[in-house]
Amino acid sequence: MMNIKQLVLASHNAGKLKELQAMLGDSVQLRSIGEWSKVEPEETGLSFVENAILKARNAARISGLPALADDSGLAVDFLGGAPGIYSARYADGQGDAANNAKLLDALKDVPQAERGAQFVCVLALVRHADDPLPILCEGLWHGRILTAASGEHGFGYDPLFWVPERDVSSAELSPTDKNQISHRARAMDLLRQRLGLK
Numbered sequence: 069m070m071n072i073k074q075l076v077l078a079s080h081n082a083g084k085l086k087e088l089q090a091m092l093g094d095s096v097q098l099r100s101i102g103e104w105s106k107v108e109p110e111e112t113g114l115s116f117v118e119n120a121i122l123k124a125r126n127a128a129r130i131s132g133l134p135a136l137a138d139d140s141g142l143a144v145d146f147l148g149g150a151p152g153i154y155s156a157r158y159a160d161g162q163g164d165a166a167n168n169a170k171l172l173d174a175l176k177d178v179p180q181a182e183r184g185a186q187f188v189c190v191l192a193l194v195r196h197a198d199d200p201l202p203i204l205c206e207g208l209w210h211g212r213i214l215t216a217a218s219g220e221h222g223f224g225y226d227p228l229f230w231v232p233e234r235d236v237s238s239a240e241l242s243p244t245d246k247n248q249i250s251h252r253a254r255a256m257d258l259l260r261q262r263l264g265l266k
């Protein structure tokens with residue numbers, strides 16, 4: 069497989085950069101696409117896979133380096149899988165706090181047993197902008213949506229995501245713990261195997 073020392077991360081999300089770099093360790097240096105451009109590509113795909121590939125190609129084109137993208141989100145059973153690929157835009161671009169408030173409201177009065185949800189992460193790696201064979205790795209993390217926010221770690225929907233294996237919210241997990249069991253950790257585990265890094 070490829071011998072990669074440096075990768076551009078096709079993301080403007082600082083939380084993702086921190087988590088992915090911690091998972092990769094020192095062997096691969098992740099550089100944010102923000103070093104080249106502050107413009108975020110429009111996520112026009114209808115699936116996590118399409119959006120991940122689109123973001124990775126865009127970053128490879130701009131930087132001239134191999135690029136890794138992470139398209140992720142929260143799929144809530146009661147909402148038929150929403151907000152899904154629209155997780156970042158759920159409250160019309162007003163940010164994490166507004167997204168979380170909207171989700172709590174959408175699940176108001178919904179009983180525990182029907183609050184199941186999964187975090188989804190798709191990683192796409194392209195060697196160059198027109199790579200015909202992107203590497204794709206997916207990770208899922210099953211949990212439930214809490215009735216109130218809890219915890220200070222992580223980002224995004226973490227304060228609302230109850231982690232059955234630990235009985236805490238994912239924002240109450242230490243970064244080290246989250247990075248061992250999250251959707252992103254599972255996808256990254258597969259990617260490291262594909263890259264021969266483990």
Ligand SMILES: O=P(O)(O)OP(=O)(O)OP(=O)(O)OC[C@H]1O[C@@H](n2cnc3c(O)ncnc32)[C@H](O)[C@@H]1O
Binds near residue numbers: 080139140141
């Ligand atoms: O597209 P980039 O630039 O990477 O950054 P983004 O934040 O827009 O990322 P996405 O388009 O993939 O949208 C992901 C959404 O899902 C949320 N999300 C993804 N992983 C998460 C995690 O580990 N914990 C909490 N929320 C997460 C995140 O907060 C966003 O609202």
Ligand SMILES: [Mg+2]
Binds near residue numbers: 111156
């Ligand atoms: Mg995005």
